[in-house]
Amino acid sequence: MKIRNIVSTAALAAALMLGSTAAAQPARTASSELLDRVAEDFVRMTLEAGEREPGYVDAYYGPVHLMDTAKAAPRPVSVLRKEADRLMTLVVAAKDKQLSPDERRRKLFLKGQIKAAQTRLAMIAGDKFSFEDEAQGLFGVRPVIKPLKSYDPILARIDKLVPGKGDLAARVDAFQNRYVIPTDKVEAVMQAGIAACKAKTEEHIKLPASERFDLEFVTKKPWSGYNWYKGDAHSLIQINTDLPIYISRALDLGCHEGYPGHHVLNTLLEEKLTKGKGWVEFSVYPLFSPQSFIAEGSANFGIELAFPGKAKTDFERDKLYPLAGLDPKTAEAYGALQDAKAALSSSGNTIAALYLSGKMTKEQAVQALMKYTLYSRGGAEKRVSFIETYRSYVINYNIGQDMVRDYVYRAGKTQDARWKAMERVISEPTVPADLRK
Template sequence: MNTRLAVLAAALLLGASAPALAASAGGPKLDVIARDFVALTLEAGEREPGYVDAYYGPKEWAEAAKAHPRAVPALKAEALRLTAATRAVDDAALTPDERRRKAFMLGQLRAAETRLAMLEGQKFSFQDEAQGLFGVRPPLKPLSDYDPILARVDGLVPGEGDLAARIDAFQSQYVIPADKLDAVMKAGIAACKARTEAHIALPKGEKFDLAFVTGKPWSGYNWYKGGAHSLIEINTDLPVAISRAVDLGCHEGYPGHHVLNAQLEEKLTKGKGWVEFSVYPLYSPQSLIAEGSANYGISLAFPGAEKVKFEREQLYPLAGLDPATADAYDALMTAKADLASSENTIADAYLSGRMDKPTAIAALAKYGLSSVARAAKRLSFIETYRSYVINYNLGQDMVRAHVERVGASQDARWKAMAAVISEPTTPADLAR
């Protein structure tokens, strides 16, 4: 049996065991497109390591993709074919849920076209790349627009002279000792989970494993394994600050990546038989939703002053740090958040060649209020993931605006968040 038929046969087997979809003329057409999309994504993952962030579908599909991946030009042609086929599905023949499914699929396919074109050597501007991959066109403000924020931050840090150096010295007081890192991180994650579970039902038996790694361009990563199981890795190349315990616990875990992937698996892949959600291509609008909701999830789980209160009462003593200084450090972290989108401007200038490497590192240190070493680590992330950086700041802003449109009720906000991370949400949906 040839590879394509093997994949289709496996798809049909999966479909036979999946729940019946809502009766409609368009649903079966989307099922076939979805199966081909999974094959396309898995094969693209063989052509670019890291392209597939998570996969928990049938092993036979992954084995077939590994054994006979098509060349990049053929994969790009397949993405174009699937886009045309998806567009041809009549909206009138679809249920409301299926129309959302179709819109989600079109965004994923456009991202595949864009990324495959990049692998062929095609160059895009920063904004065009972001639009193609993640479904949004990020605004880029001049770095000078962030200078008033720097002036405000200056008043929060003791001493005189270079602001980034003073901040680096100040933050060194808030590093979690290496021998206490495991206990502090687990305590932070446990608190994030407890607050999430109070509002979102988690799949039975869900769990995560925690590991500490080095030599990575990122500070933390969630590797979703399927079956509501994640591996959360924390990078210790640089010292880990006390604020990162809750930040990473929420972002990588609850209600962030772990919960999003578990919800999509349970409600869409298993619940509806929508096999396209069994694979997560990193370079896709799904990442804007994932990173944006994971970042917003921090303030949703710990609104207002609750985060610093928890850190002061629980994490500082556990880490052996002085709880009396928690408020001063939290004020600095809050102010730094207003500088987040400066990274988009720097990434645009660096990736286009308008800013050289030393200048980019200096700019990231200045506007990221970090040490040169930490700025260099961040630039390595930009070099690896390029316009992906927009998903953290712009994605967070979009998810926040969408969720908080329901009003000030925390219950209502959690309900809106649950919908974002368990439905075929697109960037366009966040504007509603």
């Protein structure tokens, strides 16, 4: 996950000003210039929307004067909705035949971001959407909501993996509690996990020499981890310690929030698009947009890409278990449970849809999450809090991961081919429809 308005240095802001030139720009056409104008107005609108809804803007590292103006005089939501409609009309008017292939992708990206703004601004104004319509409007993908009973066979398989009798969720909770990282060892284990994820990523993707992150532990958040991108290839990665942190989370969070996840995606977009092409729209990240579908999906798949097959369990057993003071001989049993639980991920979409539509009470949602995602009660309550805050955002993790995986795997069977495909996803103006090609 991610969220905050962040402004970078004046040097970067100056480089993004309209009229600045990136190296070797193609010939400009009326439609190219139209996209430039739409992009800057999109940034203005997004920053002002961020003043109307806390959390709307996940990160910003563009021109300082645009942020200053948004803070000083944000337009009312009713006016911002009209502005989003105006920008959609303009971006559609850009003629494809006047645009380079890269610019046509830029146009599609802007259309998706503006459609998301139209949807979110309507929600802020009080309009109601079904779960599916909301997800499609915000993230560019219409989720298929499966009935909860379709996950029962998966639960039956997991039941055979967990020792003991009685309630499965309680047994899973008791089993997993053997794998909690002791509080005094969390930082060392997390740092080791992130370092391993970075090393795997740097074998395949060249990162700026200046890229870096800070690690911070926090409490009282609805998420387990968050990347706050600050610009200039710098991230703040926060880990929530409200609940116990299991040994599997070290690589999960290290890859998801860091490498090749959110930190790498934002770093590459800044380097290649914001600075490289002068596309100012990439300097702002509206959380409720197709950009998040790509970000969360690629970050989740990045774990599997960096540590395919048994590699994750093997690394945890050999490197992280000793650091955490856990018994390495039990790593395979825990890894098998985590792999089996992954098949339950999309059940959370069904529970979120039912809860947000009023077809489940809060307690029923907690109970359903305990049964179908095998959370502890505390974990289920935390997840409901996440659903209440981010709503249909939940689809980005599982549907996004599945679509990124399918796209990357179609690129070939070698790790080199798959990493090259992943780099395309996280460094280009990728939209969800691109993942189906």
